[in-house]
Amino acid sequence: MFLEALGSALVGLALAWAAVYRLPHRLPPRTLVLPTGVAGALFGAFLTHTALGSTNFLVLLSGGAIVAAASLSLLLRPTERFRRRSATA
Template sequence: MLLEALGSAVLGLALAWIAAQRLPHRLPARALVLSTGVAGALFGAFVTHSALGAVGLLVILLGALVVAAASLSLLLRPAERFRRRSATA
């Protein structure tokens, strides 16, 4: 269980770091992005382990990766080129 938690935290941190490197203009502060990635991965590992039991490390890490990616996607802001301006502006 400790290996699952440590592995998922490292995986979430790596995913958040990659997202912060590739999309700095669409994400908020780097500290928020990194902490959201780690927290999402830990929560994903917890939910996967609770739902499926001790099925294997790779399955738990896959669940952690999915929930971390979903958590990070909630932080994305729209790109500037797709923003519409109101008629009064």
């Protein structure tokens, strides 16, 4: 169980670091993004473990990676070119 939690936390940290590296202009500060990735991965591994029981290690890591990616996507801000101005502005 400890290795599952450690592995999913490392996967979440790697996803968050990759997001900060690739999209720094669309994300909030790094101090918010990195813990969000880790927390999302831990929660995803917990959900996968609860739903499927003691299953394959890679299945738990993939469940954690999916939830971490989903939680990181909630932090994305739109780019400037896609923002529309209101008619009154």
